[in-house]
Amino acid sequence: MTKNVMLRAVNLCKTYMTGKEQYHAIRNIDLSIYQQDFTVIMGDSGSGKSTLLYLLSGLDSVTAGEIYVGDKRLDELKGNALAAYRASQIGFVYQSSNLIPDLSLLENIALPGYINGRSKAEARKHALKLMEELKLSKQASRLPSEVSGGQQQRAAIARALINEPKLLFADEPTGSLNYEQGVAVLDILTAMHERGQCILMVTHDIKAACRGSRLIYIRDGKIGGTLDMGPYTPEQTSAREEMIFAYVTGRG
Numbered sequence: 001m002t003k004n005v006m007l008r009a010v011n012l013c014k015t016y017m018t019g020k021e022q023y024h025a026i027r028n029i030d031l032s033i034y035q036q037d038f039t040v041i042m043g044d045s046g047s048g049k050s051t052l053l054y055l056l057s058g059l060d061s062v063t064a065g066e067i068y069v070g071d072k073r074l075d076e077l078k079g080n081a082l083a084a085y086r087a088s089q090i091g092f093v094y095q096s097s098n099l100i101p102d103l104s105l106l107e108n109i110a111l112p113g114y115i116n117g118r119s120k121a122e123a124r125k126h127a128l129k130l131m132e133e134l135k136l137s138k139q140a141s142r143l144p145s146e147v148s149g150g151q152q153q154r155a156a157i158a159r160a161l162i163n164e165p166k167l168l169f170a171d172e173p174t175g176s177l178n179y180e181q182g183v184a185v186l187d188i189l190t191a192m193h194e195r196g197q198c199i200l201m202v203t204h205d206i207k208a209a210c211r212g213s214r215l216i217y218i219r220d221g222k223i224g225g226t227l228d229m230g231p232y233t234p235e236q237t238s239a240r241e242e243m244i245f246a247y248v249t250g251r252g
């Protein structure tokens with residue numbers, strides 16, 4: 001099967017300045033992200049995984065290099081054009097849900113929908129549909145402080161999906177959850193991928209990495225290797241975990 005390129009980075013670099021010190025967090029990375037993939041980014045702490053995710057999503061600016069989305073240059077977008085791109089084309093899920101504390105879950109999920117130009121009624125209708133799929137209907141009118149961490153994170157996923165983004169980014173989405181809540185979130189991401197959602201996720205967790213179809217290993221701001229794993233099936237969980245462990249430790 002030929003894969004469609006969703007996003008392409010060419011000679012991507014990110015240098016942070018702390019005082020007079022330069023730190024080259026991303027060093028001349030070339031990579032393609034394919035529409036059909038649930039791509040997982042792994043690597044040691046400090047290797048540059050989150051920085052890469054922020055650059056590829058347009059949440060941070062590149063120091064050098066190019067990022068193509070179709071024939072558009074993401075790295076050249078600024079101001080309103082960049083804000084419009086981020087609002088309409090990408091969804092982002094963080095380690096903590098970052099919901100607005102004094103809005104209900106329904107309002108939190110619908111809000112980016114109104115901001116992106118849907119009517120209030122339409123955004124709420126779509127939010128309710130997502131809440132049903134993510135088993136949050138009963139919590140629609142509750143505040144974030146009135147639901148569990150797993151429910152908050154599922155609401156954050158629904159919020160990221162409200163504008164039907166082409167690309168869903170997730171930075172350690174299960175990092176603050178207990179085992180069962182984490183599995184529920186991974187099941188949702190797996191189901192989204194099966195329905196055709198392109199996902200790019202940073203994780204330290206082999207159980208989470210198992211859900212991906214492709215793994216990119218980052219070492220010292222560079223690509224240390226990529227592994228095509230094929231689509232996840234639950235029966236292969238232990239074999240995939242062993243394969244990922246062997247791959248990552250072989251490159252660490």
Ligand SMILES: Nc1ncnc2c1ncn2[C@@H]1O[C@H](COP(=O)(O)OP(=O)(O)OP(=O)(O)O)[C@@H](O)[C@H]1O
Pocket residue numbers: 016017018023025043044045046047048049050051052
């Ligand atoms: N704003 C910043 N200013 C200076 N250095 C930074 C900044 N953000 C990140 N760094 C440095 O860049 C490197 C890569 O950071 P990044 O957060 O991308 O790593 P990571 O692989 O996601 O790490 P972790 O797994 O611990 O979250 C680290 O050495 C970090 O200290």
